[in-house]
Amino acid sequence: MHIQLKNIHKYFGSVHANNDVSLTIEPGQILGLLGENGAGKSTLMKILSGLICKDSGEILINGEEQDLKSPADALRLGIGMLHQDPHDFPSMTIREDLQIWDQRSGRANHSAVDWQALMKIQEDLGFNLDLDGSVGELTVGERQQLELARLLWLGVELLILDEPTTGISASQQEILFSALKKLAGQGKTIIFVSHKLEEVKELCSRAVVLRKGCLIGEREAPFDENDLVKLMFGRQITRTRTAHAGTRDVCLSVQKLNIEDFRIAIENVNFDLYAGEVIGLAGMEGSGQRQFLQALAGMKQPSSGHILFGDEDLFGKNCYDYQKRGIFYVPSARMEEGLVPGMTLEEHYILSDCEKRVFIDSKKSHKVTEDRIQRFNIKGRAVTFSEELSGGNQQRLLLSLLQDPAKVLLLENPTRGLDIESTNWIWSILRERCQAATSIIFSSADLDELTFYADRILVFFSGRISEPLDSAGLDEERLGRMIGGKD
Numbered sequence: 389m390h391i392q393l394k395n396i397h398k399y400f401g402s403v404h405a406n407n408d409v410s411l412t413i414e415p416g417q418i419l420g421l422l423g424e425n426g427a428g429k430s431t432l433m434k435i436l437s438g439l440i441c442k443d444s445g446e447i448l449i450n451g452e453e454q455d456l457k458s459p460a461d462a463l464r465l466g467i468g469m470l471h472q473d474p475h476d477f478p479s480m481t482i483r484e485d486l487q488i489w490d491q492r493s494g495r496a497n498h499s500a501v502d503w504q505a506l507m508k509i510q511e512d513l514g515f516n517l518d519l520d521g522s523v524g525e526l527t528v529g530e531r532q533q534l535e536l537a538r539l540l541w542l543g544v545e546l547l548i549l550d551e552p553t554t555g556i557s558a559s560q561q562e563i564l565f566s567a568l569k570k571l572a573g574q575g576k577t578i579i580f581v582s583h584k585l586e587e588v589k590e591l592c593s594r595a596v597v598l599r600k601g602c603l604i605g606e607r608e609a610p611f612d613e614n615d616l617v618k619l620m621f622g623r624q625i626t627r628t629r630t631a632h633a634g635t636r637d638v639c640l641s642v643q644k645l646n647i648e649d650f651r652i653a654i655e656n657v658n659f660d661l662y663a664g665e666v667i668g669l670a671g672m673e674g675s676g677q678r679q680f681l682q683a684l685a686g687m688k689q690p691s692s693g694h695i696l697f698g699d700e701d702l703f704g705k706n707c708y709d710y711q712k713r714g715i716f717y718v719p720s721a722r723m724e725e726g727l728v729p730g731m732t733l734e735e736h737y738i739l740s741d742c743e744k745r746v747f748i749d750s751k752k753s754h755k756v757t758e759d760r761i762q763r764f765n766i767k768g769r770a771v772t773f774s775e776e777l778s779g780g781n782q783q784r785l786l787l788s789l790l791q792d793p794a795k796v797l798l799l800e801n802p803t804r805g806l807d808i809e810s811t812n813w814i815w816s817i818l819r820e821r822c823q824a825a826t827s828i829i830f831s832s833a834d835l836d837e838l839t840f841y842a843d844r845i846l847v848f849f850s851g852r853i854s855e856p857l858d859s860a861g862l863d864e865e866r867l868g869r870m871i872g873g874k875d
């Protein structure tokens with residue numbers, strides 16, 4: 389599919405999200421679309437996939453101008469997008485979810501041959517989704533897999549992937565990349581939106597960069613990472629190491645903890661979390677990290693064991709008891725579990741205020757909102773709805789809602805979808821909290837982030853958890869082997 393975007397403009401109120409963007413993409417090309425958080429990448433891709441309408445400009449598909457008014461219009465032309473947050477129906481089975489989408493694209497016949505075709509796509513991509521399983525029970529990574537398989541099943545020729553590797557493991561990523569290369573080899577056009585330059589280097593033949601809504605440059609492979617960073621931010625940025633603040637004072641002691649659900653059984657976990665320490669959880673997605681974090685936040689009842697906090701055993705208490713003691717959890721699925729669509733930034737701050745009162749103190753809430761927007765550098769206003777923020781800014785909003793003082797922060801993929809500058813910044817904020825004796829346990833699929841920011845690492849493999857490993861002496865290769873259960 390040959391795609392030509394000509395002079396695309398898009399405004400959201402006073403925000404000029406896409407400013408005169410022109411771009412041509414050849415068939416069989418894997419194009420990297422780069423830019424800092426809020427640069428306008430998702431907006432451009434949403435326009436191309438029919439989810440939102442451009443204000444002006446032209447879209448030509450195979451030389452013909454097209455007026456894309458809906459995702460169904462785009463799908464009919466063979467354009468499909470995998471969004472940062474899954475677009476699916478958690479209350480349905482996978483089969484039902486697929487059928488709904490297929491009807492939207494105007495093709496409603498589902499013979500055994502159709503389902504066989506889907507299974508073949510799954511097999512080619514290395515996915516293993518049970519068609520009669522519930523969508524709501526899938527992990528974020530599996531939901532991405534479902535969407536990708538669905539798009540190919542619907543016959544897309546242009547595949548747009550917005551940050552597709554954020555929730556998936558290294559081995560899933562390998563499978564995904566080889567599948568994408570194969571698809572490009574078959575002539576499909578792929579646009580890969582990412583903040584991870586090493587992935588763009590590995591996958592893409594060409595990269596274009598957006599900054600403040602404008603397309604400001606492009607490069608052909610092989611890419612120089614420093615050059616791309618400079619193009620994205622207008623200056624050089626590297627990962628900044630922050631001072632470690634770990635002490636030997638035990639903040640939380642986990643003893644003989646057993647956690648069980650229908651997915652996984654985690655047995656006999658024992659470790660001490662020290663005040664000011666950062667512990668990273670490594671492992672393939674779905675190896676128990678989420679259940680573990682939720683158990684430590686009181687959101688999931690462990691089957692037995694002890695969670696000792698000071699003189700108290702928190703086993704059996706609920707999440708509000710944990711919150712009262714300063715133990716907070718931040719989920720990975722930010723728009724579904726963390727933020728409330730339809731509510732403004734200010735309403736989020738009002739809702740997250742723990743102080744109980746009948747009336748809203750609007751003077752105070754305006755001030756808190758303005759302070760947090762400024763402190764967390766959120767590109768949005770007090771009246772902006774959470775779903776209107778860019779992905780990276782939603783993540784900033786989520787983290788800005790955390791209460792002070794916090795004793796323990798349990799963070800699921802805290803820098804998901806953030807650019808290097810924002811990641812540096814978030815970790816500087818988190819480390820600042822550690823200096824004030826807050827302890828952090830975070831999960832991440834990014835080995836580099838784990839070895840760089842964690843003091844110690846717990847490796848999860850099929851519900852088994854390693855002894856805490858000192859991250860200082862741990863190289864990524866060994867960590868990778870342990871995650872795969874080979875060490």
Ligand SMILES: Nc1ncnc2c1ncn2[C@@H]1O[C@H](COP(=O)(O)OP(=O)(O)OP(=O)(O)O)[C@@H](O)[C@H]1O
Binds near residue numbers: 401403780781805
């Ligand atoms: N529906 C909307 N309503 C209002 N403003 C919006 C909306 N969608 C996006 N914006 C604004 O447009 C700008 C570009 O956002 P966009 O999501 O395209 O950025 P992005 O480059 O994809 O960022 P990220 O890497 O953080 O996902 C941001 O300032 C964002 O707040």
